Amino acid sequence: xxxxxxxxxxxxxxxxxxxxxxxxxxxxxxxxxxxxxxxxxxxxxxxxxxxxxxxxxxxxxxxxxxxxxxxxxxxxxxxxxxxxxxxxxxxxxxxxxxxxxxxxxxxxxxxxxxxxxxxxxxxxxxxxxxxxxxxxxxxxxxxxxxxxxxxxxxxxxxxxxxxxxxxxxxxxxxxxxxxxxxxxxxxxxxxxxxxxxxxxxxxxxxxxxxxxxxxxxxxxxxxxxxxxxxxxxxxxxxxxxxxxxxxxxxxxxxxxxxxxxxxxxxxxxxxxxxxxxxxxxxxxxxxxxxxxxxxxxxxxxxxxxxxxxxxxxxxxxxxxxxxxxxxxxxxxxxxxxxxxxxxxxxxxxxxxxxxxxxxxxxxxxxxxxxxxxxxxxxxxxxxxxxxxxxxxxxxxxxxxxxxxxxxxxxxxxxxxxxxxxxxxxxxxxxxxxxxxxx
Ligand code: NAD
Numbered sequence: 001x002x003x004x005x006x007x008x009x010x011x012x013x014x015x016x017x018x019x020x021x022x023x024x025x026x027x028x029x030x031x032x033x034x035x036x037x038x039x040x041x042x043x044x045x046x047x048x049x050x051x052x053x054x055x056x057x058x059x060x061x062x063x064x065x066x067x068x069x070x071x072x073x074x075x076x077x078x079x080x081x082x083x084x085x086x087x088x089x090x091x092x093x094x095x096x097x098x099x100x101x102x103x104x105x106x107x108x109x110x111x112x113x114x115x116x117x118x119x120x121x122x123x124x125x126x127x128x129x130x131x132x133x134x135x136x137x138x139x140x141x142x143x144x145x146x147x148x149x150x151x152x153x154x155x156x157x158x159x160x161x162x163x164x165x166x167x168x169x170x171x172x173x174x175x176x177x178x179x180x181x182x183x184x185x186x187x188x189x190x191x192x193x194x195x196x197x198x199x200x201x202x203x204x205x206x207x208x209x210x211x212x213x214x215x216x217x218x219x220x221x222x223x224x225x226x227x228x229x230x231x232x233x234x235x236x237x238x239x240x241x242x243x244x245x246x247x248x249x250x251x252x253x254x255x256x257x258x259x260x261x262x263x264x265x266x267x268x269x270x271x272x273x274x275x276x277x278x279x280x281x282x283x284x285x286x287x288x289x290x291x292x293x294x295x296x297x298x299x300x301x302x303x304x305x306x307x308x309x310x311x312x313x314x315x316x317x318x319x320x321x322x323x324x325x326x327x328x329x330x331x332x333x334x335x336x337x338x339x340x341x342x343x344x345x346x347x348x349x350x351x352x353x354x355x356x357x358x359x360x361x362x363x364x365x366x367x368x369x370x371x372x373x374x375x376x377x378x379x380x381x382x383x384x385x386x387x388x389x390x391x392x393x394x395x396x397x398x399x400x401x402x403x404x405x406x407x408x409x410x411x412x413x414x415x416x417x418x419x420x421x422x423x424x425x426x427x428x429x430x431x432x433x434x435x436x437x438x
Contacts, residue, residue: 013055017159021054029074030068074115080107101131104131115143124270216284219292221235260334261329318350321387330356334386339386
């Protein structure tokens with residue numbers, strides 16, 4: 001199969017590289033010339049574990065290439081995937097589909113022979129039909145079908161998720177397009193990973209419903225955590241006891257500082273917006289959005305409280321700023337709410353992040369960046385763990401406490417326990433959904 005992948009971001013690049021590893025011929029396209037120049041030099045513009053090696057291997061084997069020339073990439077392709085961004089539209093919470101429709105127009109002009117145009121981007125209901133109309137209008141002679149193929153990979157584990165998915169979802173209305181999609185995903189079905197075929201609308205809805213459900217599960221345990229804090233229960237034990245119930249499952253039950261990232265905030269917002277437009281309010285999702293915002297703000301109070309009500313003039317060491325470990329993605333990270341509030345409150349913030357530093361630097365003005373957790377803690381008044389990178393999971397807490405001006409920790413990922421903190425000589429330790437140690 002010859003595949004053109006439009007957009008080489010977190011989804012497009014991983015999908016393109018993995019499809020080439022399946023044995024397909026893949027050309028990845030981006031309109032950002034700097035990205036293409038990097039990729040052509042063999043450099044990966046994002047941080048995703050294992051991506052550099054897999055990319056190099058498939059480039060070497062001649063199955064993977066990069067270009068800014070969409071027309072050349074699309075001509076002769078069996079399938080063209082649209083993997084461009086669908087961020088929240090300014091002002092109304094809807095998904096901004098400008099990039100999707102612009103890509104569809106460009107693709108339409110470049111089609112030669114029968115092609116399946118596949119939307120991999122997360123798009124609201126009706127978008128694929130609109131993509132079809134855009135292509136038909138731009139190029140009335142084009143021979144094509146559209147398919148919806150939402151992506152479920154997680155940043156930080158993207159290659160494994162793509163290669164070993166729980167399922168692949170494909171929405172389409174044509175047997176000819178199904179044959180093409182069957183060929184593309186055959187390597188997975190041979191290994192028994194199921195492909196769910198459905199119609200366009202259901203495929204679009206599956207993606208939003210899945211993300212909103214996961215966001216709800218996280219927010220549910222975060223709200224339970226807040227009640228645990230008030231009542232003396234321990235949310236880690238509560239989550240463990242809940243998660244062992246096969247109907248519930250133990251995933252996405254880790255209490256933390258609120259969900260963030262490139263998908264949950266924008267997709268819950270877009271789903272709520274879709275509900276309003278169709279006069280079927282998504283009340284649960286709307287509440288989840290509101291509660292998640294409150295949870296993020298509650299984290300600021302937690303740190304302030306730990307510092308006797310004010311961080312003014314205090315030095316705060318922030319460990320991790322990305323929305324989760326193993327990515328450099330800063331989109332909607334809780335750090336973007338919490339860190340500016342600390343800087344605004346007069347704190348001197350020293351931060352460290354294994355991969356997020358470059359991306360975060362321009363988003364978090366006033367922050368002083370250091371190379372490791374101990375340098376961050378030197379003479380600090382409080383340490384805040386915001387992202388549970390491996391680098392922060394086995395810290396020498398005694399060494400850290402000794403370096404600090406006042407040894408206090410806000411562990412917003414429940415990496416350690418009050419007992420660990422006390423044993424290491426911390427004078428105060430707060431976490432999520434558990435008793436404080438002061
Ligand atoms: P991204 O912003 O990292 O990448 C999008 C890329 O598309 C950019 O490099 C941009 O330059 C390029 N682009 C935009 N218009 C173009 C055009 N006309 N021609 C060529 N290139 C163009 O976005 P992402 O995180 O990869 O997300 C892409 C889509 O996948 C979104 O809809 C997102 O919701 C969805 N998704 C993302 C994830 C994730 O973890 N990031 C997971 C599942 C689904």
